[in-house]
Amino acid sequence: LVETGCRYRAPGRYYDEIKIVTELRTLKKKTLELSHHIIRTGDNTLLVEGFEKRICLDVSDPDNFRAIPIPPDIYAILEKATTP
Numbered sequence: 001l002v003e004t005g006c007r008y009r010a011p012g013r014y015y016d017e018i019k020i021v022t023e024l025r026t027l028k029k030k031t032l033e034l035s036h037h038i039i040r041t042g043d044n045t046l047l048v049e050g051f052e053k054r055i056c057l058d059v060s061d062p063d064n065f066r067a068i069p070i071p072p073d074i075y076a077i078l079e080k081a082t083t084p
Contacts, residue, residue: 002031006050010040017041024081030067031055032078 012018019039026033031053038048056070070078 001052002055003053004051006036006048008048009046012038012040012047018047024078025051027075027078027082029069032070 017040019041021037021039023035024032025035033051033053036048036050036052037046038050039046055067057065058068059065069075
């Protein structure tokens, strides 16, 4: 995870029923960006908008993390998620 953020749009309350909608916004060779919307189901109010940017890393050497391409099998699945 290299970047994240959110904007609170409306207050939520205990026992509110919510739904969380996550969408893949961009897919690149080594990174992807997700958006998140938290919606109160009772009145369809948008409570929170959020985002995150993730990078694929080789963590085999804990002292030297490095960005690597997303593995082809995972990339293919993600690519289908971005196609309407």
